[in-house]
Structure formats: C-alpha cells, structure tokens
Amino acid sequence: MQRFFGSKKAPLRLAAVPRDHVEGDRRKGEAIKSGVLLFGDQRLGLADLDFAAIGTQTPIARHLQSFAWLRDLSEVASREHGAPLVEAVVGRWLVAHGTRPDEAWAPHLWGERLLFWTAYAPYLLSSQDSGYRAALLNTLARGARHVDAQADRADPGIDRITAWSGLTAAALCVEGAVPRIARAEAGLMRALAQGQFEDGGLMSRSPHEQLLLVDRLGLVRAAYFAAKQDLPDALDAAAAAALSALHGVTMGDGKLASWQGGHPGLLRDINAVVEGCGMRARPLRQARGWGYQRLSALGTIVSLDAAPPPLPAMAHAGSASTLAIEIADGDQRIVVSCGGPGLGTTRMPRELIEALRSTAAHSTLTVDDSNSTAIMPDGKLGRGVTDVAIDRIEDNDASRIVASHDGYARRYGLIHERRLALGNDGKLITGEDKLEARGRKKIKDAVPFALRFHLAPGIEITPTADGLGAILRSENAPAWNFRCRGAMLTIEESLHVDGRGTPQPSQQLVIVGETSRHGTDIAWQFRRSS
Incomplete structure (x- = not known):
C-alpha cells in the first residue's frame, strides 16, 4: 500500500497542531490527575492500566481508547x-495495541484518536525519549493508513464520519501529507452525504449523536x-447545517429533547460543544429529513417528531415516536418523552430500555x-410508519402544523393525524x-386508544372537577391549564430519564377511549395562566 504520509527518508513530524476550543470538564480532569477516569457512573483506575484486558466493548473502555479525555485533562x-x-x-x-491491528483499530476509534492526538499533541510528544516519540508518530501514520483503507467499512452515520474526520485532520497536520488532503476530504464528504440529511441532521435522528457530529466537524x-x-x-455548509439541526432539538433550558432513546444531557457538556465549535447558526425549524419540527413563541417551545423512525442501518435502536411532542416554557419542561440511556452507561434493566x-x-x-x-x-424496528405527510403554515396569529402517519394503516385501517397550533404570544397550544x-x-369492533402527555418530574397535577382538565404547576414557570374533549382524562404514573441517564418518577395525562371503524377525534389544549 502506498505510504500515506511523507517520504520514507524523512522522519515523521507534525506541521500543525489544531486548537480545540471546546472546554473540558474540570471535575473529570481532576479525577484523571488523581489517576481515575470517569465516564457516566463508571470509574477506571489509570495506575495499573491494562489496555489489552480492558478491550473496547464497554462505554468507558471506548472512551479510554478514543483519548477524548485529553480535553478534560487539559482543563486542569x-x-x-x-x-x-x-x-x-x-x-x-502502544505496548497493547501499537504493533498490529486489533479491536482497538476499529476505524471510528482511530478516527476519534487521530482527532485528539493531533489536537493535544503537546501532551503526547513532550518526552525527550526519541524512541517513544518515533514509535508514537509511526503508529499514528500506520493508523491513518489503516483508516484510509477501512473507513468506509465503519457503520454509516457518526462512526463513518468520525473515521474520515480523523483522517482529514491527520492529513492536514502531519508534515508532507498535504497531497493526501483531497482524498480525505472526498471521503469525509461522502460519509456526510451517506449519513446526514440535506437539512443537516444525522439519519440516525439521534440528538446525542448530532452533538457528536458538531464536535467532530468543529475539530476538523x-x-x-x-x-x-x-x-x-x-x-463548511455541512458543519453549519449540523449545528442548526442541533439547535432545532434544543429546548428552553439549553438541553436536548429526549428523542430516539436519548435524554436531555448535561448543560455544561452541550454548551461547551456549541460555544467551542467555532460556528453560529439559527435553530432549524422545518426539518424534512431530520424530521423535528420546532414551534416557538415568546419562550414557549414545541418540538414535534414528524418523520418515520430511522432506518435500521442508520440506528442501532430507534424509537416508535412518530408525531410525539415535547413542550417547554422557558427553562421549565412541561411535556416530555420518557427518554432513554443515550450513548452513555446505564444501570437500567434491558426490559426498561426496550419499553x-x-x-x-x-x-x-x-x-x-x-x-x-x-x-x-x-x-x-419492524413494519409501521413508512410515510409522514406534513403541512406547515405561519400566519399573524399562530404557527400551525398538520401531520399524519400510516403506522396503524396496515393493522387497523387507521391513519393518525395530529394538528398543532402555537399562538404567537406563546400562551396557547391547541391540538387535535x-x-x-x-x-x-x-x-x-371498537378498538381502544390512549393519548398520552408525559409530564416532566416535579410538575404537580390538580384535576378539574369535570374530569376533562387539569392544572399543571411547577417551580420555574406559571401554571398551565390543560383541557380535552372527546374522551376521558386519567392521571397515571410515568418516568423521565434525566440528563445523567437516571430515571426519575413523574406523571402523565392519559386520554383514553375507543375508536370505531369510522375513526375518532380528540381535541385538547394547554393554556398558560399568565
């Protein structure tokens, strides 16, 4: 195979060191200084580290192998x-994995490693040991050649984009590799075309992966x-579109909507990437491929999942969430999805994760x-939603969306249509x-249905006397009044996975009834009291 970097005569060296503007986590950095790697609720001692024994199968092992933790250490x-x-x-x-390709040489792991090895090269290459320096740089070059050959074998989406992103950074930073930049660029653009919708969102439709995409492209x-x-x-356009799509699923508290098995995340981590990526963009409001429609008015935000679930090839575990909504009033979440473990570690049982x-x-x-x-x-994911029809209208009074899906057509001969409107004063959300x-x-015969509105933890529910409404009170927002017609309202227990991936008890409003062969119609509204 042709040598990817420089000539065989000249020693390898870095010609450029990128500056990572994303701030690391000082708490994690202090832990690393003391000899402990933290990831989620897992801890790994660094004093007697055995890379061969740790492998790559657990989330904390992959975090260790990626060297993304260099960002946290650099803060302290x-x-x-x-x-x-x-x-x-x-x-x-180098002792465990540097001599020959193994599981640690997965192209997406090498891609992330190249991004962080180049950005934090001063921490890796300050040694006076010329043998160590030569071994590291030669392994970096071998890793880049490996990615060059294997990147397109990574899973489409964020993994393949990460592989090509790392290779592009290496081509830019290693002396003598400039002639290889065009090939790396072409691979990265191909990976983006295969894994990113034209509107900037990933085809996995995962907000957590979208945050990673913005981070990767910021490093590139x-x-x-x-x-x-x-x-x-x-x-540059793909990177800006990626950030716009990320903003489109960010709620009023600055955290993420809980789509596709994700949770809100930690504000510090999200802000660090958004503020440090070097880009600025407005929230994407009308996303066709990415699929998340955003309505906003004077602090009130409504997020609607208006697309089919991701294809199995693009997501390891998609969710059956088509036409679900989330609602926030400023930094107070009102209506949520239950969420999931996201990309991190979790102690939740598999049965709950699937539910x-x-x-x-x-x-x-x-x-x-x-x-x-x-x-x-x-x-x-099996059969279900294949088509989502959507129409959006903006007028002087409100933003309106009419969307429908065919997920129940094959089994029941029924189409689900959801109509939403958010008043321009942000005080009234109507739905049908x-x-x-x-x-x-x-x-x-008649078939039962249930229309659910999962509420954020801490919201207090007071049912109205007629059984068709409820008053929703919270600490950080005015009370919201809920009303419905067309079926009976009940209140049930629920849960919501918080930004650390921990389930928290909550409640849900559930409108229950039966539909005949001719269909049914349920109207509802949320009205802010002030």
Missing part, C-alpha cells in the same frame, strides 16, 4: 504537568485553520396499546388528534 493540567501522565497511558496503549475545522488550508465550502422505545413512552397517541412502528424481539379510516382494512 498544563503540558508540563499533564504530559508525564499522558505519556504513561500512551506508552501502555480547527485542523484546517491550524494548517492554514482553505476550508471547503461544502464542508422506553415504545410509542407509549412518548407523548402521542397509541392504538390498542401497540407501537406505531413494531419493535421486534431482537430489538430491531384524529384517527381516520383509510384503505381496505376495517376493524370489526
């Missing part, structure tokens, strides 16, 4: 004080600037206690959910 330790610790860890990595941009190379317009992917775990309508898109025993008969399939 200068190069002078941090380099000895980093060199000790890298030395152990930093590599271009460090190398004094022109950033391709197409790459959180169901339609019933989202704020939308279910028919006969079934999912709008089937979740198979092996965890993959319809089940309309369509196609040859006809139900013989």
